Amino acid sequence: MQVSSEALVHNLRQQLAGRSAVDVLNSVAAQFPGKAVFSTSFGLEDQIITHLIFENNLPIKVFTLDTARNFQETYSTWNKTLRRYGKAIEPYFPWRPAVEELLLEKGPNSFYDSVENRKECCGIRKVEPLKRALNGQHAWFTGIRAEQSANRQDMHAVEWDAAHQLLKFHPLFDWTFEQCWEFVHAHSVPFNPLHQQGFVSIGCAPCTRAIQPGEDFRAGRWWWEDQSARECGLHNTPHGPDPVAEPVAAS
Template sequence: MIPENFEKSILPLSLDERLAQIALLFQGKKLVFSTSFGQEDQAITYAIASQKLAIEIFTLDTGRQFQESYELIDLTVKKLGFNLTTFFPQTAAVEELVAKKGFNSFYASVENRKECCFIRKIEPLNRALQGADVWITGLRAEQSENRADMPMIEWDAQKNLYKINPLIDWSFETLEKYLTEHKIPQNPLHKKGFVSIGCAPCTRAISEGEHPRAGRWWWENSQKECGLHA
């Protein structure tokens, strides 16, 4: 059952206050935060680490990420001083996929791409969330049509946990201001037109005026989602 008046009580607060309140509200429960080290996730990571909140931080390594992303991970962990758990795809599943369909099967069809995303992202995420009571994400309503109506908190019956999106109401301008004020490390690819950064072969820079998610799976006419937040 979603805590009464949760969203109304959280909305007036700063990001740091929001996360501190969430940690207090669910004290004694297992809270986890999934980061892909994008700008939204960097803001949340800073708010958690700087306050030393009882929220575990984990990431998914698909094995196909940009070198800049790996460098940012090391820099962020060193600068903010927190424990990071990394979940990798099951080796056997990746080996079977590559043996049957090659390294770049995801370009062939939406179905193939979703198959790759499942093996490299969704299955590891399911393992990462085992035993968790609360899953915190960096989703913002502005990011895509699929996320526009997402609430700040919802009960995920399939995963048997609360999913909380503390930045859901934030604008990109608010996010940028927070990152700048706190001198939070950011991926250098952002300055090269990469707004939403995923796997290297599935991400391109966007042009001025393009939707922020246009650079993800650019060869597809899809909702630009991998299934993590379906």
């Protein structure tokens, strides 16, 4: 890219402020032709963005990370989505030798033993395939919403991802969970049936559970870990400070 990341983020935040999700998708895809992608895990938010991309024939590649540990309900949702829209969703798998070595050395459930082991598994099954999927791209769309967790409220709808050297967009950033359900029902968007069983965040089957009323959105992920901010490494890779944040006045 020929201009600085700070200028890009600043200009895009101004340009896209107050725009609808489909307008954001369309505008960004037009500015980065052939270099805009969307990653789906077939959760509620991701299904909405997939619907907007496919229904409007937007030139955005949709891909998913198949960790080989997904729920069967997730695979069923994937299949229903293919049937509904008739558009391709490109799968990215973990590097087989790395998975084989992990299972040989530590077994299939090492992630329960320590945070380090869990991050190692996520790194093999998610982070490395994501790097391949994003290689050479300029714009990455996600289904992140601000209310999903406290650390995500500190994010912005447009960001610079220093780890992958690209722009990152969250078209549903300001949507509520209720708004997502309203859209899904209004447009008959296929959704993962686990959402009706108390799952709000759906990842790998061994690492995801339903949440109880009043629990944080992320409480169902890696619930055996005593942490308030639980991420797999896809969205907490080093971004560095916000390049266009307002300076803090000295006290």
